[in-house]
Amino acid sequence: MELKVKNLYKSYKKKEALKDISFELKKGTYGLLGENGAGKSTLMRILSTVDFATKGKIQYDGTDILTLDEEYRNLIGYMPQDYNVYPGFTAKDFLEYMGALKGIPKDKLKVIIPEVLEFVNLADVAKKKVKTFSGGMKRRIGIAQAIMNEPKILILDEPTAGLDPKERIRFSNIISDMSKEKIVLLSTHIVSDIEAIANELIVIKNGEILEMGEIPQLTEHVRGNVWETTVDQDALKRLRKERSVIRLKQTAGKVQVRFVGEQYPDIENLSVEPTLEDYYIVTGGMDQKEDY
């Protein structure tokens, strides 16, 4: 099972949303990480055939997905970013409706719907209206509809947005259960979410791939360049100008700081274990914010 993206471009009138995107996905969970507007949704829409590339190719096991057409569409499960389930429907009604749209026969739906509801932990609320669901429950019903046709490729656009910590854990368990047999691609702009779920990352900025690799491999790039220290406001100002400051914590007139870059002269520099967030901020994937 292999999904190959080759020199993909997408333009909207004046905007070039994707530029020369190439990568290959095999079984496993991949994170697509990038700031708002980086091009994540555009790429996912094209991979799901909801939209088309301006230039370039996508192949599944060596055949162009446009040639595979319906056959490819049957392999795909897609949860778009703005996932508005029909609020007046019950969870079960909604899945029946989505199943019909996907062309799944009625007798098969009778078996599959209770299974997927069980899988995403919503079996006990099958007859409740979706409008009464929490954000996390709505995302889970979104995943349920995406997996109904037993897709080989699962594409989830910002699936963890708005989830509380408990729901995040539940969600990452659901994904890791599925990724053994599938290609799972999920997007986010939240570094900590992706760190817990994906094995491999595609970092995207302004429509271009900055880097692709396993998380520990990416994090290794900044080893030896991540520091913590406690400074006063003057030193903090200098640090902010000259290094990438990642995190701040106020303590009794002083500020505890984590920064990335070379060791800083005239202050105590404590070398610390690098994280994905450290990598992300120095590669320029994430625009630096003033206030952390």
Ligand SMILES: Nc1ncnc2c1ncn2[C@@H]1O[C@H](COP(=O)(O)OP(=O)(O)OP(=O)(O)O)[C@@H](O)[C@H]1O
């Ligand atoms: N239909 C469209 N028409 C014109 N421009 C678009 C359209 N869809 C997306 N864009 C532009 O393409 C760029 C990439 O957008 P996209 O939604 O793919 O980014 P994203 O990484 O998913 O961001 P977000 O997390 O905010 O959804 C943005 O500059 C966006 O404004």
